[in-house]
Amino acid sequence: MRRAAVPVAAALGAALLLGGCGADDSASPAQLSVSAAYMPRPVSDSMAAGFLTLTNEGGTKDELTSVTSDLGEVTVHETTGGVMKEAGPLAVPAHGRLVLESGGSHLMFEKLTRRPKEGEKVSVELHFAHSGPVRAELPVKPATYRPATGH
Template sequence: MRYAAIGVGAALLLAGCGSSADSGPALSVDAAYIPQPVSDMAAGFLTIRNEGGTKDELTSVTSDAGPVTVHETSGGTMSEVASLDVPAHGRLVFRSGGNHLMFEKLERKPRQGEKVTVTLHFAESKDLKVEIPVESATYVPKTGN
């Protein structure tokens, strides 16, 4: 009887230790910023982290500030894309000279110290609302984003 109880206890313990490879996406955002725009256009940068065991896909971005599109930069060429992958146990980085969010018709120019709110939409995960701080036009992140 004692061995049966130990066996049941061990089984319950192992069941509680599910592999992270079995988990769904677990998304978070950091290193977000927008350089202060000089026109009605601006670029936004951030990092989407996925601590989960399955990939997800950023499918669109919306904002009260105006229309936002997702752009990919490859080989020095920028193009709008419908979606970008957020790899399992990885990250999707938006940085100057690379992938970025493009605000094409800002309803008003945000100034340094203000924030622009965006909502990131994903194929699998719930939407993420992010307040992106507006930095100086020459801002360079310390971490390199």
């Protein structure tokens, strides 16, 4: 009777050990990073726009809920059918990207505390539903700048 217990215990142990192998990372937390960030030089004393790409290398989606900056009030806007309006939280899919680009979803800076000049950098802090905040620097580019890649 004792001999039968050893193979069963060994098989059970092997099954538990192998059960962890090959497991996907779909439950891994969001791993957020920012790329292709920039701000066209503002043409107004009170408003500016910002663009960037958020990449999530993790297995869990998250949501961009708000953005803060010492440059002024920042909201996330979306353009639909040629009409711009404030957006609610925007999804950052697991193993995916959220692109904030001209003509689509983007950052809107209002009530500027100063008018940034070309060559400067504007700091922002991105806030999420589940992850900690992510800081990013937006280099100020010419007012007509359009990236060749990244958006």
